[in-house]
Amino acid sequence: MPKIISYTPAWLSKPNPGHEIFVPSSLSADHPSLSGGVGRKGTGKPGPRRTIAQRGTEVFIAVGREIRWADLVYLKEAWEDKQKSSGKGRKRDSQYQDDHAQGYRTIKTPVAGEIRQLVISPNSNYLAILTSHTVHIAVLPESSHLTAPDTGPMKLKTYTLGPTTHVTSQSGVASALWHPLGVNGSCLVTVTEDAVVRVWELSTGDRWSFDRPTLAIDLKKLADGTSVDQDFGASGSGANKGFSPDSFEMEVASACFSSRGSGGWYPMTLWIAMREGDVYALCPLLPEKWSPPPTLVPSLSVSIVAKVAGMEDDPEIPANSKLLAQQQLAWMSDIDIQEPVHIDAALGEPAAEVYTRPSKPGRIPKLQGPFDFDLAPEESEDELDGLLSDIYVIGARIDGEELMFGEEDELEIEDGDSSAGLSVGVVCLLSSSGRLSICLDLDGIEAQWLPKLKSKVSRFIEETDAPSLLTFQVLDTLRNAEVGNNNWPTFSHDCNSRYSFFITDISCVTYISLTPWVFRLENELNESTAGTDFRVDLLAKGQNTTRERIYTQRPDEQLAPLAASSVIQDPDLGYLLLTASLRGPVSITFESPDFEYAILPRQSESPTYELESEKPLILCEPRPVYQPAPSFEETSALPLLLEKLRHSKYKRLLKEEVRLSPATLTIMTDVHKVLSEETHRIGTAAAELFRRCERLQIELKSQIQKTNDVAHRVDAISGKDNGDELVLPCNEALEQRIEAVKRNQEELTRRIENLKKRQTKGTNRELSDRERAWMEEVAVVERKIIPSAQTGDSKSEATEPWKRFEQVVELKEKLLRDVQELAEEAEQAPLPSPSVKVPSEIRKAKMAQVMHLLDRETALVEGAKSRLERLSLG
Structure with missing residues (x-):
């Protein structure tokens, strides 16, 4: 686990602008997000909160119906500049003053409800804005607009995605994903809760691309499909929406793609997790125009050709496997005959190759699943353990050596981490109770299509077994008291490793790393030596996965759920995790694995900037900065109650003396409800403040004690201690200590050697059976190689x-x-006759x-x- 350096810094705390951009302008107790998306009437339903999107050091934060856009580096430097100017006691002209740009803007959006998800495109030029039912696509401006003179709210160019598709009267949107193989990151895949997948190929020059998808697939129809010629399109708005088992079992919770740099078929596989616990895969799911990385097409071509060649003359292989191989070969042949179009890619990247989606054997793949879970744990009594909330897939690594075997030119692999790791995929599932299931795709996902209706081969195809996933480990990230019905845990990718990620729950953030066992398991799978089964079993049963909770909200803040975390790696900000609630931001700074950032001078400062002194030694563990409870800032509801009473039928009682009556009892009861709740919240907050003050005193004493111990140790090392002994110079004291350590080491070495000799002399145990067998074997070999003094049987000695x-x-x-004699005779004797001559x-x-x-x-x-x-x- 990365070491935590600090928690939320001062420039993200009150009353600085870095804090205000994360909170709404007016927060009331009945805000729809205070209870996980449930409004006043309780008609809302829980769902993912991905309200933070990242573009470099810029962040987009969804607050209600607004989007706040800010540059974190700019905010940090502005705060530092303000601290310097206030410390010097004089004003100086700076770009961070109030009359200049502040590095953050408010973006007005045309959405009609609360924004629940923000998904930025791979090239960072589009932003998908999701509410519970609608999707909008905003064209993002350049970063220079943050520092423009105009600091007022700005309105972006926004397109409504599917004006007649994603509307309130239709099913809600579960996930919106940017396809990893889309041309310049412009392909969006939306998955609705009623299991309908739509592929949108967006272009700002064609407004029709935002109105209708280029591909729409109803997974409920596809699950029952038997032929590729059937219609699997989504039903219209007038379709019957009555209850059916499929509508209940195939309610989508989340969907995901693996990274673009994964190997095999993973980059074009859509994984769908159903709310009731089933997992499906759709492979290959491609847009009409798609752009693969340089290694994808060659690796697939090599594997498909080798697979077909191995199955061609083997009679034991079933007909369905041969048909699948022929379908994949036809699909790859359609790609091989194409001439890819080269287009300009993003800045700093090579030109991209654009292919057309193959038409054979079909544009709609087969729905694979539901997957069987081998070695799955027994069903839990808790219903939330079986309700999935998110899915995260780590694709198999790229085998560069096998791909480039016998080739002269080397292909560049985009993802530097994709060539290391497991040769099988990892599928991680997360339930509402915080249970994490880590599964291995040992069979490997492959492209599959339904057979044609008129195909003769399809009549003789046997039913194949359902695909399976091997449950490797199951972990719990929440305690029983923290589990709630409104909880919706989500995954967040870690930018430093593809085998580590963060899990954000309603009230905590947990770090998960699979690195401790991934590379060991890959070695076992490749070597397959004696004892592999035993070692793999130890890996599975042992708690090798790193699981560490890094942040937990206070109990009084759990009404404001945390948004899905976003991880930033930057020289100015360091290795930073950022999340937020309606109360404000929460950030955690880790020790960066790239230590070069710490020694580089800051480029933004002037040439006369003096390097800061080295940071002091950290003597205590970092902890979250105390934030006052919201109860101290909330306004009382008593004035509003009194105002209502003045306009009610009890207004006369407010001006009269207090008399015992049912009306007076009603008024006193209402007032007591308001006051008791408010005083309870204030009392709880005051008690928390008191405990924090006591904890602060204890920690201060501990820090003083640790500092004192360190000071004594430094004085003892440097020879500056003020004891009764004579104070020696620093160098002489260090030399004496080194000589004493050497003498002690020599004495320990001598004692160890003596102990070894005594142990050797005192050991008089009998030989084991294996040692006796070894001695007999040595004796047998000696008799066979060296002749013994004893005479034996002449027949046995001959062998x-x-x-x-x-x-x-x-x-x-x-x-x-004989040869020497024959040579001498040949030299002396005359030449033989030709009849007896032997050829040389x-x-x-x-x-x-x-x-x-x-x-x-x-x-x-x-x-x-x-x-x-x-x-x-x-």
Whole structure:
């Protein structure tokens, strides 16, 4: 877990502008967000609160129907400049003064209800604004508009997405996702609660692209589909909306894509989590025009071709698998014959290649699911444990070595972290009770389509088993007392690692990291050595996943739920997590993994800027800054009650003396309800303030004690202590301490050696069975290699290796003598007649064969001798 350095800084606290941009201008007790989206009448329903969107150091915060736009670095520097000017006691002209731009603006939106989600596009040029039922797309301006002279509210160019589709009379919007393979990040996928997926390819030059989707799929129809030729489009506004089991079991809770840099089919797979606990996948889901990363098409082409080649002549493979492979081959063949169009990408990125969605075997894929959960825990008695709220998918890594095997040119991998990690996908599910289920997609998601209606092969296809996910670990992030019906936990991506994320509940933030076991599991899956099953079982049963709660709201603040966290990594801000409620922002600063940021000078300061002194040593754990309870600032409801009584039938009693009567009792009862509730809130807040004051005194004493201990240690090291002994110079004192440590180390080493010798002498235990077997094996090898002094049976000795070696040596010497004699006779004798002449090639071949046999026997004997020597030494 990253180390926490500090919590909400001063420039994000009251009464600075950094705090005010997160809170509404007027907050009343009946605000619809104070109870998780439930209004006065209680007709609202809980849902995700993703009200913070990020673009670099800029943040967009949804507050009611407004959007606040701010640059956090600008706000921080403005606060620092204000502190410097107030400390010097004189005013100086600065860009951060009140008559200049303040680095934040208010954006007016045309929405009719409270904004629940803000989703920014990959290229940061569009912002999707979601209410419970409507979707608006805003075109974002440049950052320079934040520092423009005009600081008043601004109105952006906004388009209504689906004016007749996403309306209040239709089903609510569960998720809006920017497709990772959209052209320049302009493709939006909306998923409604009634399980309808729509793909929108947006273009500001074509207003019709905001009116109708290019692809609409009703998942309830697709789940029962049998042929790709059927109509799976969404029903019109006049369709029957009566109750059906599908409408209850297929109520969408959330949907997600994996990252663009994932391997395999993951970038084009839409994962849908149903509220009742089912999980579905839609692969491949592509817009009409799509832009893949450089490694996607080659990796898919290699895997599909290898798969088809392996299945072609294997009779044991079922017909449905062969049909699926042929469908994938037809889909890839349609891509291979295309000539991609090269268009300009975002600034600083290479030109993008744009492909057209293949028409074969069909533009609508098969709905895969519901997935079976292997090794799933037993069903809980708590109903909220089975109600899913969010889904988060980490795609498989890209195998760059396998992809580039035999290739001369290397492809650039966009995501630097995508080449490391698991070769299988990870699917994380989150329930309303805060239960996190970590599942592995061992089978691997693949593209699937329904067969054609007139296809002959489809008649003989057997029913396939339902896809499955392996439940690896199950964790709880909430206590029993913190679970509520309005809770809707959400995932937030961590910018430093693809295997870590944050979970934001209604009242707390939890850090989760899968890094401790991901790389170990990948090694076990790749090596597959002896004991792999045992080690994998230890990984699954052990609590290897890092789970740490980093923030918890006070009990009196839980009526204002936290928004989904946003993580920022910037040299000026550091490694920052930002969340907010209607009470104000909450930020947590972690120790940045990139330590280069800490030593770089700030570029925004003038050349005469003097570097600040080193930060003091942190002697205590950081904690959230105390914020006064809202009860101290809320206005009393008693004046409003008195005003109502003056216009009611009891107005006469307010001017008369108090008399015992039913009317007086009614008035006193109403007043007591108001006063008792207000005094209870104020008393609770005052008690919390008192406890904080006592805790502050205790912490102050602890810090003083720790500082005193550190000071004594420094004085002892430097030799400046004021004891009775003579004060030595710093260098001499350090040298004496080093010499004392060396002497102590030598003494410990000597004692350890003595203990080892005593232990060796005192050990007199019997040999184990394995040691006896090893000694017997050494003796057998010795008898086979070295001749023993005892004479044995001549027949048995003839088969021993040492006897064979002696025979080979004798044979070698004899052959050498014979060859030498024949050579001498050949030199002295006259030339033989042509009838008895032996060709030189045959003589050379025979000699080479003999020498090869001799060398082989010699190597065998030498290897046996060396092995015996090693065994003897061991």
